[in-house]
Amino acid sequence: MSSSKNIIIIGPVFFGYIKAIADHLGVSHNVRAISDIPFTHPFFRALFKFYFFQILLIPGYYYFLYYKGFFKSDCSIIFISPSYVPSSFLKKISKNGCKTHLYLWDSLSNRKTLVPYLDHFDFVSSFDYLDVNRYDLNFLPLFSLFKGQMISKKNDTDLFFCGTFHGDRYVYIKRFLDCMKSFSNFNFKYYIFFPSRFLFTLLFLVFKVPYRLFFNINFRPLPFHILSDLYSTSKCVLDLPSSSQSGLTMRSFEALSAGCYLVTSNKFVFNQLPEDFHNRVIFLNLKNLNSSLLSQIKVLPTLPPLSSGQIYFLSLDRFCTSLIGVFK
Numbered sequence: 001m002s003s004s005k006n007i008i009i010i011g012p013v014f015f016g017y018i019k020a021i022a023d024h025l026g027v028s029h030n031v032r033a034i035s036d037i038p039f040t041h042p043f044f045r046a047l048f049k050f051y052f053f054q055i056l057l058i059p060g061y062y063y064f065l066y067y068k069g070f071f072k073s074d075c076s077i078i079f080i081s082p083s084y085v086p087s088s089f090l091k092k093i094s095k096n097g098c099k100t101h102l103y104l105w106d107s108l109s110n111r112k113t114l115v116p117y118l119d120h121f122d123f124v125s126s127f128d129y130l131d132v133n134r135y136d137l138n139f140l141p142l143f144s145l146f147k148g149q150m151i152s153k154k155n156d157t158d159l160f161f162c163g164t165f166h167g168d169r170y171v172y173i174k175r176f177l178d179c180m181k182s183f184s185n186f187n188f189k190y191y192i193f194f195p196s197r198f199l200f201t202l203l204f205l206v207f208k209v210p211y212r213l214f215f216n217i218n219f220r221p222l223p224f225h226i227l228s229d230l231y232s233t234s235k236c237v238l239d240l241p242s243s244s245q246s247g248l249t250m251r252s253f254e255a256l257s258a259g260c261y262l263v264t265s266n267k268f269v270f271n272q273l274p275e276d277f278h279n280r281v282i283f284l285n286l287k288n289l290n291s292s293l294l295s296q297i298k299v300l301p302t303l304p305p306l307s308s309g310q311i312y313f314l315s316l317d318r319f320c321t322s323l324i325g326v327f328k
Contacts, residue, residue: 005327008070009033011080013040014195015221017250018080020145024320034065036082045195051113054084062089073097076327079121081106084113090120099123101326105142107131107245123326127247129268138326141272142250143319144257146228155235158297159263161190162222162230162237163251165200169240172265172286176238179291186294189230190238193218231258236282236297239264248272256280257314259303263293274313 007025011018013035022033037048038061047053062085071077071093079085079102090100104126108115118124118135125138132139159176163169173190180186194200197219222230231237237255239262241247246268255262256277262269265284273281280303284293312318 005029006075007031008075008077010036012036024316048083058084059086062086071098087117087120099327109244129272130246140322142253143316144253144314146257154233157189157234158187159236159238160230160234165192165194172240175289179294183291183294191222193221234260236261236263241266253314
């Protein structure tokens with residue numbers, strides 16, 4: 001990396017990815033990680049999805065940080081998918097000599113309040129393939145926290161899914177479970193997470209979530225070491241991205257770096273991966289989900305080890321190098 005920089009990272013701290021980025025950059029730079037919202041409890045994070053709470057509480061929070069003296073003139077500020085950033089605050093820190101980089105690991109269709117202010121940032125990058133082309137942004141794919149490929153890998157589980165509860169995911173998980181009724185020797189494991197028990201109960205009542213899934217919802221994210229163990233015993237990992245997103249998720253990168261096949265419904269998957277990954281990907285047509293997919297998974301051959309180039313492409317190091325590379 002280049003000479004040492006003073007870097008502030010502002011983003012959602014809940015899942016620990018911000019900390020991982022800050023720790024990696026902190027080896028060579030002076031880095032401080034700050035939450036993008038004043039209250040980090042999952043219940044409040046859910047509330048901050050509503051514009052009313054964003055404009056009510058977040059501006060005062062940013063100005064509190066400003067007057068605490070965090071944003072000095074030599075500072076490089078990286079905003080990672082913030083809920084909301086007041087335009088007046090961006091103008092103020094720009095006048096103060098700070099350089100800003102907005103990185104989006106969510107679609108702008110879910111961050112509409114940011115769209116009018118994209119030109120207020122010095123640099124804007126995104127993981128979302130369509131947003132990059134629609135808004136002329138820098139394309140920066142996500143990463144995996146796994147370091148290299150797992151050495152002792154067993155394929156005891158045919159298909160594994162881990163993700164948050166949103167959109168139509170529960171519908172497709174139920175369809176997988178239905179397909180398995182006629183396929184007795186298929187091993188499918190899943191871990192579905194939702195950050196608030198109270199809010200999930202409301203969703204259950206409104207959207208009529210199937211009882212079988214209701215009692216298998218978890219209200220804490222899966223610890224990373226357990227997730228690693230589950231990947232190490234899985235042949236394939238299922239990714240069901242939100243219909244509003246076109247970028248490859250963190251789960252996709254974790255699956256590939258763990259030496260698993262990636263089974264994904266992202267129709268732009270092959271546009272975003274180097275060609276030497278294509279034989280590790282199975283495109284999932286959700287409109288034609290049936291037991292033939294399970295039969296296909298059963299006969300998949302063992303994958304060869306990842307090359308050093310593939311490992312680097314999936315790595316946090318590659319991501320961080322590009323993330324700060326805009327600050328010359």
